[in-house]
Amino acid sequence: MLTTKPFETYEAPAMAEPLFTPEEQKKFDAEIAEILSHYPADRKSAAMLPALRLLQELKGWLPPEGLKLVASRLGVTPERAYEVASFYVMYHLKKPGKYVVDVCTNLSCALWGAEKMLAYLEQKLGLKAGEANERFTLRETECLASCGTAPCLQINEDHHESLTKAKVDAIFDKLS
Amino acid sequence: MATTAFEPLISAAWGKPNSWKLDEYKKRGGYKGLEKALEMAPAQIIDEVKKSNLRGRGGAGFPTGLKWSFVPKDSPKPKYLAVNGDESEPGTFKDRYILEHDPHMMLEGIAIASYALGVHTCYVYLRGEFKFQAERTNAAIREAYAAGIFGKKVLGKDFQLDCYVVRGAGAYICGEETALLESLEGKKGWPRLKPPFPAVVGLFGCPTVVNNVETLASVPHVFTRGPGWYAGLGTDKSGGTRLVCLSGTVNRPGVYEVPLEATFNQLIFDDKYGRGLPAGRKVKAVIPGGSSAPILSPDELDVAMEFEAVKVKQTMAGSGGVIVMDDTTCMVRSLWRVARFYAEESCGQCTPCREGTPWQTRLLRKIEEGRGEPGDVEILSNVASSIAPYPPIGLGNTICALGDAAALPTHSFLMRFRDEFEAHIREHRCPFGDKPWGAFGDWS
Ligand SMILES: Cc1cc2nc3c(=O)[nH]c(=O)nc-3n(C[C@H](O)[C@H](O)[C@H](O)COP(=O)(O)O)c2cc1C
Ligand code: SF4
Ligand code: FES
Numbered sequence: 001m002l003t004t005k006p007f008e009t010y011e012a013p014a015m016a017e018p019l020f021t022p023e024e025q026k027k028f029d030a031e032i033a034e035i036l037s038h039y040p041a042d043r044k045s046a047a048m049l050p051a052l053r054l055l056q057e058l059k060g061w062l063p064p065e066g067l068k069l070v071a072s073r074l075g076v077t078p079e080r081a082y083e084v085a086s087f088y089v090m091y092h093l094k095k096p097g098k099y100v101v102d103v104c105t106n107l108s109c110a111l112w113g114a115e116k117m118l119a120y121l122e123q124k125l126g127l128k129a130g131e132a133n134e135r136f137t138l139r140e141t142e143c144l145a146s147c148g149t150a151p152c153l154q155i156n157e158d159h160h161e162s163l164t165k166a167k168v169d170a171i172f173d174k175l176s
Numbered sequence: 177m178a179t180t181a182f183e184p185l186i187s188a189a190w191g192k193p194n195s196w197k198l199d200e201y202k203k204r205g206g207y208k209g210l211e212k213a214l215e216m217a218p219a220q221i222i223d224e225v226k227k228s229n230l231r232g233r234g235g236a237g238f239p240t241g242l243k244w245s246f247v248p249k250d251s252p253k254p255k256y257l258a259v260n261g262d263e264s265e266p267g268t269f270k271d272r273y274i275l276e277h278d279p280h281m282m283l284e285g286i287a288i289a290s291y292a293l294g295v296h297t298c299y300v301y302l303r304g305e306f307k308f309q310a311e312r313t314n315a316a317i318r319e320a321y322a323a324g325i326f327g328k329k330v331l332g333k334d335f336q337l338d339c340y341v342v343r344g345a346g347a348y349i350c351g352e353e354t355a356l357l358e359s360l361e362g363k364k365g366w367p368r369l370k371p372p373f374p375a376v377v378g379l380f381g382c383p384t385v386v387n388n389v390e391t392l393a394s395v396p397h398v399f400t401r402g403p404g405w406y407a408g409l410g411t412d413k414s415g416g417t418r419l420v421c422l423s424g425t426v427n428r429p430g431v432y433e434v435p436l437e438a439t440f441n442q443l444i445f446d447d448k449y450g451r452g453l454p455a456g457r458k459v460k461a462v463i464p465g466g467s468s469a470p471i472l473s474p475d476e477l478d479v480a481m482e483f484e485a486v487k488v489k490q491t492m493a494g495s496g497g498v499i500v501m502d503d504t505t506c507m508v509r510s511l512w513r514v515a516r517f518y519a520e521e522s523c524g525q526c527t528p529c530r531e532g533t534p535w536q537t538r539l540l541r542k543i544e545e546g547r548g549e550p551g552d553v554e555i556l557s558n559v560a561s562s563i564a565p566y567p568p569i570g571l572g573n574t575i576c577a578l579g580d581a582a583a584l585p586t587h588s589f590l591m592r593f594r595d596e597f598e599a600h601i602r603e604h605r606c607p608f609g610d611k612p613w614g615a616f617g618d619w620s
Contacts, residue, residue: 038340040254043380048362049345053304074362087364088345090304106266107467107513108423108499113619120619142348142517143266143467144305147423147497148430151619157307165620 019065024058032073045076048084052091061092089141090157096137099175102154103129105140108147117151117163124172184433185397185417186390190277196312198319201280207325209396213288214333221292225395228403229415233270234260234351234388235466235494237414237483240395244385246375247293253382257286257295258360258374261302261309261389262344262351265466265581266517267497270419270431271389275302275309278393279316283339285392287320287330288399290337293385297338301356304345313341348521352576353386355523366525367576390419410436414482424500425457425614426450440464440477444500454615457502461592465494467514468581470566470588490567491588506612507593508600511585512540518582529579532563536586544612548601553594560586 020028031054032047039046051074055066062085064078071081085091092100103121105114118140122128127138146152149161153168160171189195189204201207213221226241247255259282263271274282286298302310317339320326330337347365349355355365357379378384394416398406407415414436422443423429428451434443440462444450453459459474464481470491472479479485486493501510519533539556542548564572564583572580590597599607606612 040380043361046360046362046380049359050342053343053345084362084364088304088347090346105513106517107510108267110513110613110617111424111501111505112616113613115613116617116619142520143264145263145269145272145303147267147269147499148421150423150429154305157305159305159308
């Protein structure tokens with residue numbers, strides 16, 4: 001059986017700035033403890049997905065220092081954390097725009113004009129799908145389980161469905 | 177099938193005020209099924225579920241009681257229940273409504289299943305995008321703990337049960353049951369070779385049952401009304417009612433609870449359901465059970481939306497995702513989009529799927545963009561066959577059924593609409609021009 005080296009043997013490089021503010025650190029510590037309590041004591045590494053989600057909620061993305069911290073708390077190598085983080089599309093390994101806009105263009109949505117909606121957003125935000133600026137990351141995404149209320153999109157995990165041009169304008173007008 | 181008026185079981189409370197709250201659920205008779213089950217011996221509970229003919233609603237339609245009976249009784253290891261709420265097969269959007277409108281119905285099913293199986297820990301795995309649904313479910317779980325349904329004792333019985341929500345992070349493959357278990361173990365979602373099946377070697381190497389959200393929400397009804405009653409609602413081999421998700425070019429898309437004998441024609445045209453297509457439009461093709469299911473032609477829609485009946489047509493009732501395409505929809509464009517999805521979501525573990533899915537996508541794009549050459553359709557067909565030959569369903573050369581899911585649409589589109597593919601190549605363009613998406617393809 002393969003065993004992984006405990007992270008404790010690695011030395012994280014010194015950082016220019018600390019990863020967390022004191023409040024963030026407190027929240028991270030408390031929530032990691034809660035998450036770990038959901039798993040058998042010898043299966044800490046199972047908490048990887050929720051732990052990465054927590055890190056991303058605090059920082060908006062998964063900075064390398066954060067991945068190392070998560071790995072050390074879960075008793076695995078940073079490589080393992082990176083491997084998981086890079087597999088799932090909702091984790092950001094690069095800092096995204098303030099608003100991540102995911103537009104479903106899968107079949108049921110396409111049949112209700114999703115490609116036209118995406119084109120409208122590309123023009124409205126001045127970005128092509130797959131591009132990002134400080135404010136927005138615009139992506140095409142796969143079916144979001146709103147096929148009956150198509151077309152749809154998510155902005156930072158907030159879900160919007162049955163979209164018309166007027167609705168899209170209203171949603172984006174409200175963003176700060 | 178009973179002749180009395182159809183009575184919805186799963187969706188009965190949807191849309192009513194506070195339908196997701198525990199007290200409302202109890203007012204409707206909620207947790208009475210659990211009370212009854214707790215008076216039985218675990219083996220008897222499994223027997224009742226077998227008698228009810230309940231079949232899994234996640235895609236494969238596997239008999240639920242039979243699945244439960246595969247869990248070894250004498251194993252010294254802990255056992256687990258993993259609820260599959262990944263709901264990512266294109267065209268499928270039913271489980272989210274259960275989670276939003278009536279999460280306690282699923283929680284009651286979880287408690288009954290856990291008691292029957294000797295499970296003390298249940299993980300509800302929800303797709304990462306289900307933020308609101310996860311909040312709803314978590315709130316319901318907190319209510320259940322406070323009411324003594326979960327926790328050290330289940331309704332006073334000396335039986336501990338803990339239940340946690342885990343959110344995925346955007347990977348369709350994690351709906352495949354062994355990928356789901358890998359993901360629950362904190363890993364990337366790489367499906368495992370089967371056997372061993374999860375019932376024997378599952379989460380953390382322990383016996384594990386993986387059941388879909390709707391499957392578990394169906395379980396309480398088996399106990400409140402009795403397995404005979406439940407079985408009697410359905411067909412010979414399939415009990416109860418089911419949720420189907422209607423989308424695409426129909427006037428009234430949505431989730432509908434239907435008797436298992438209801439046909440695709442009824443779903444699409446009936447006033448209670450889809451209310452037909454926009455004026456002047458006709459059905460061109462229907463995907464019967466999520467985008468991986470081989471399509472049906474307009475003359476094949478008098479089939480019941482039930483596992484066995486749909487199987488006769490060499491396709492599957494799958495996840496209940498019914499997608500309608502009208503006669504102005506481009507089949508090449510549609511298949512290209514579907515193929516792109518499976519290429520995007522392949523986990524990359526086995527060669528036919530990793531290499532074949534992008535290859536299909538490239539060929540389809542080439543044909544749709546008018547760059548197709550004679551012979552491309554044959555190559556496309558060969559690529560699909562190398563991933564999974566067809567018919568019948570289930571011949572895939574891959575570790576998991578995502579390979580089949582990616583190849584089946586290609587086979588079925590080519591079988592029924594080969595001419596349209598050839599026309600794209602002959603005319604060096606898409607015959608539908610810049611309007612490939614049918615009657616509702618414009619947006620305003
Ligand atoms: C590629 C793939 C994706 C799947 N996605 C889902 C899903 O999102 N939800 C689900 O319940 N089952 C899904 N399944 C089916 C599961 O593997 C499994 O059969 C099901 O969860 C068992 O539950 P049931 O017996 O209650 O139907 C998928 C299967 C495959 C091969
Ligand atoms: S068939 Fe595809 S998704 Fe399934 S294990 Fe193989 S590569 Fe992964
Ligand atoms: S196809 Fe867009 S939500 Fe399903």
